[in-house]
Amino acid sequence: MGSRSSLTIRQMADRSGFSEHTLRYYEEIGLIGPVDRDPSSGHRRYSPALAERVEALGCLRATGMSIEQLRSYLTGLAAGRKAAPAMTAPFAGHAEHLESEIAALTLRLDYARAKADLWRSRMDDDAVGEQEAVRVAEELAHRLKGSVTP
Incomplete structure (x- = not known):
């Protein structure tokens, strides 16, 4: 994965509104991820597609949605139009x-x-x-x- 097209955890935190700790926690509980790692440093690298998803979760969380509601959203998102x-x-x-x-x-x-x-x-x-x-x-x-x- 090219580092230019991916984001560091700091960049992802800045774009999503989540703290770095929250991003790690969300990865740990399976809400996001798995997040790719830089082969040389082992640091997290967020792909453009994952970054877009995390930003959407940031907006939904800002409205007060719970983690379970975010999970439901991701399930619906994965199901596509039939989940409408x-x-x-x-x-x-x-x-x-x-x-x-x-x-x-x-x-x-x-x-x-x-x-x-x-x-x-x-x-x-x-x-x-x-x-x-x-x-x-x-x-x-x-x-x-x-x-x-x-």
């Missing part, structure tokens, strides 16, 4: 999960902004603004209390 029906549901489900997380984060963000508005109004001696900020913060606090999981 089976692959649609997990990705749609993950997208719904992300939408729920975004909604929860948006609620937290709105509450933090309302508290900032409250203190800004107090700093400015703005009684009307303070009253409105209290109302909004209380409404959001009520919604937040309902969203807390044990």
